[in-house]
Amino acid sequence: MRFPRTARVVGEARKFNLAFTCERCAHFDPPSGRCASGYPNQEHRDVHLDEREAFVFCKEFELA
Numbered sequence: 001m002r003f004p005r006t007a008r009v010v011g012e013a014r015k016f017n018l019a020f021t022c023e024r025c026a027h028f029d030p031p032s033g034r035c036a037s038g039y040p041n042q043e044h045r046d047v048h049l050d051e052r053e054a055f056v057f058c059k060e061f062e063l064a
């Protein structure tokens with residue numbers, strides 16, 4: 001799911017310390033930087049709230 005970057009999305013992500021990136025997901029393989037389930041993950045990695053035009057949420061995300 002893709003959400004455009006808005007003040008509300010950024011504000012709520014900060015307020016609730018939203019975890020949604022691969023680095024916080026149980027399926028992430030740090031040594032390779034890849035998704036262990038084989039999904040393309042460029043849009044879910046290294047996400048900084050101030051740098052993206054939009055945020056892409058992965059439906060398979062599972063909090064590590």
Ligand code: SF4
Pocket residue numbers: 020021022025026027028029034035036037038039040041044058059060061062
């Ligand atoms: S399941 Fe989704 S969020 Fe988790 S590592 Fe793979 S691509 Fe990233």
